[in-house]
Amino acid sequence: EADIYQTPRYLVIGTGKKITLECSQTMGHDKMYWYQQDPGMELHLIHYSYGVNSTEKGDLSSESTVSRIRTEHFPLTLESARPSHTSQYLCASSAGLPGGEKLFFGSGTQLSVL
Amino acid sequence: AQSVTQLDSQVPVFEEAPVELRCNYSSSVSVYLFWYVQYPNQGLQLLLKYLSGSTLVKGINGFEAEFNKSQTSFHLRKPSVHISDTAEYFCAENSGGYQKVTFGTGTKLQVIP
Known part of the structure; x- marks a missing residue:
């Protein structure tokens, strides 16, 4: 089973x-x-990372930002949320x-976002 | 740009009946194909994948899919569905190497008792 939270x-x-959306995985995967x-x-892919200190924007433009300081952690931040940001956000690793x-x-x- | 088409947004089917969920992909080069399932209030999980070799791929929970290059299709089938198969199913392709996975819009399978 997946160990991604x-x-x-x-x-x-x-x-x-x-706001910051948290994502952590315990599988040691480099890609998130x-x-x-x-x-x-x-x-729609909005952000990805190949490893620590590596982040890239995905195919869909997004006003959010991400960071990858530790292998297991890949948080997503919205500095100023708007109703257009209302959605489901899925984190994945591989x-x-x-x-x-x-x-x-x-x-x-x-x-x-109200 | 690569794209994945799932023509059926919803598929109702009676329990123990067979089902086919359709998927067509666009890539004309070598492609990896996937089916993922999303149960209510859960993330997606891999059902099966085609990388190369046999065109008939078997996955978990009795599902299988057939890769058809001439028709650019990768339809998902199950001979007899259960109530527990009620979920949303996503077809996906990757023809661009690193991270370039393209998902379809999903098909909601509703199994009727």
Whole structure:
């Protein structure tokens, strides 16, 4: 089973607040990812990391930022949340040969910005 | 740009009936294909994947998928579904090496008792 954890599970906040979504994995995977998931839409990659001190933006533009100071930890931060940020955020990790590796997903954080 | 098409957003099926969830991919080069399942209030987990070799791939929970290069399809099948199979199923492809996984929009499978 996957050992990747996301907190909080649900978050309701007001516009303009700064928030951090936590993601941790205990599998020692080098690669970690953040996806945004909306109903009826494909998952969109918003950030990824190949290892410590490595972060890149994904295919979908996002106002969020990420950091990777430790292998196991990949938090996502929104400096000033807006209603347009309301979505489900999924964290994932992987290891193995490029392209064919299995993604391990956390349970997600459902964010609602009022 | 690579894309994955799941034409059916919802598929209702009676318990113990067979089911096929359709997936078409766009890449014209070598491609890795995946099916993931998302149960309610959970993250996605891998059902099966095709990397190379046999075009018929068997996964967990009795699911299988067939890679068809001429039709650019990777349909998911199960001969007899259970209530516990009720979930959302995502097809995905990777043809760009590192991290470039493209997901479809998902198909919600509803198993009717």
